[in-house]
Amino acid sequence: MAELTFWTGTMDAGKSTLALQTNHNHAARGRIGRLFTSHDRAGVALVSSRLGLTQNAEEVTPELDFWRYTVEALTQGARIDYFVCDEAQFYTAEQIDQLAKIVDELQIDVFCFGILTDFRTRLFPGSARLVELADRTEVLQVEALCWCGKRATHNARTEDGVMVTEGEVIVVGDVETADGPPPEVAYEVLCRQHHRRGLTAARARAVSLAPDPLPFGS
Numbered sequence: 001m002a003e004l005t006f007w008t009g010t011m012d013a014g015k016s017t018l019a020l021q022t023n024h025n026h027a028a029r030g031r032i033g034r035l036f037t038s039h040d041r042a043g044v045a046l047v048s049s050r051l052g053l054t055q056n057a058e059e060v061t062p063e064l065d066f067w068r069y070t071v072e073a074l075t076q077g078a079r080i081d082y083f084v085c086d087e088a089q090f091y092t093a094e095q096i097d098q099l100a101k102i103v104d105e106l107q108i109d110v111f112c113f114g115i116l117t118d119f120r121t122r123l124f125p126g127s128a129r130l131v132e133l134a135d136r137t138e139v140l141q142v143e144a145l146c147w148c149g150k151r152a153t154h155n156a157r158t159e160d161g162v163m164v165t166e167g168e169v170i171v172v173g174d175v176e177t178a179d180g181p182p183p184e185v186a187y188e189v190l191c192r193q194h195h196r197r198g199l200t201a202a203r204a205r206a207v208s209l210a211p212d213p214l215p216f217g218s
């Protein structure tokens with residue numbers, strides 16, 4: 001029986017790496033698959049992993065009808081055993097419905113990878129539909145960590161180094177690295193408590209370095 005699987009985790013948890021590994025392992029056993037993505041940081045129609053691997057893929061735009069795409073390909077004689085779908089949070093709810101129909105009616109395995117919630121802690125529509133429809137939703141085993149050492153569960157967005165909670169939902173970007181000035185827009189993974197308090201690593205550092213207030217009365 002084919003399955004619809006949703007692999008999720010925060011940014012930087014290893015989803016794209018697992019997507020490429022999944023594709024590699026199935027292809028290595030002679031299965032024929034198609035690799036999809038949407039808005040990858042590396043560019044259009046690419047799946048890129050921070051471990052250094054990048055592979056060509058098909059770009060998913062809101063206009064793509066997965067059901068029609070698949071029926072047309074099969075009618076023209078193509079063989080398709082599985083789909084690997086990265087950045088699935090950006091797919092529309094209708095596209096996730098189409099993927100579920102492909103699993104059930106055409107017996108094609110669909111492996112989806114994506115983040116669950118946006119920088120405001122709200123579910124992405126594509127991820128919400130995946131949680132509703134997937135045969136299995138799996139959280140990646142490798143833990144991305146908050147600066148405090150706890151498991152990171154949320155994605156924060158920073159603008160010029162300051163955490164924001166309002167703005168466009170889709171802004172392509174990367175997690176901030178230690179070196180260099182903060183990019184205009186970046187992301188940082190945090191535990192819920194520190195996301196709720198807006199306490200990023202930089203802010204926590206600034207707070208801890210602030211001089212103690214003078215004792216009362218002196």
Ligand SMILES: Nc1ncnc2c1ncn2[C@@H]1O[C@H](COP(=O)(O)OP(=O)(O)O)[C@@H](O)[C@H]1O
Nearest residue numbers: 010011012013014015016017018048049050051
């Ligand atoms: N230099 C490195 N050495 C070892 N592991 C790394 C290195 N850089 C990144 N990684 C691993 O890659 C993960 C990010 O993988 P990636 O597939 O790009 O994540 P995602 O798609 O979930 O954002 C990190 O959590 C870390 O485990």
Ligand SMILES: Cc1cn([C@H]2C[C@H](O)[C@@H](COP(=O)(O)O)O2)c(=O)[nH]c1=O
Nearest residue numbers: 011012115118119155169170171172173
């Ligand atoms: C939280 C959040 C993220 N994004 C973007 C930023 C990245 O380009 C991708 C996530 O990629 P990753 O492979 O999981 O690191 O999503 C966004 O557009 N809006 C958000 O709220």
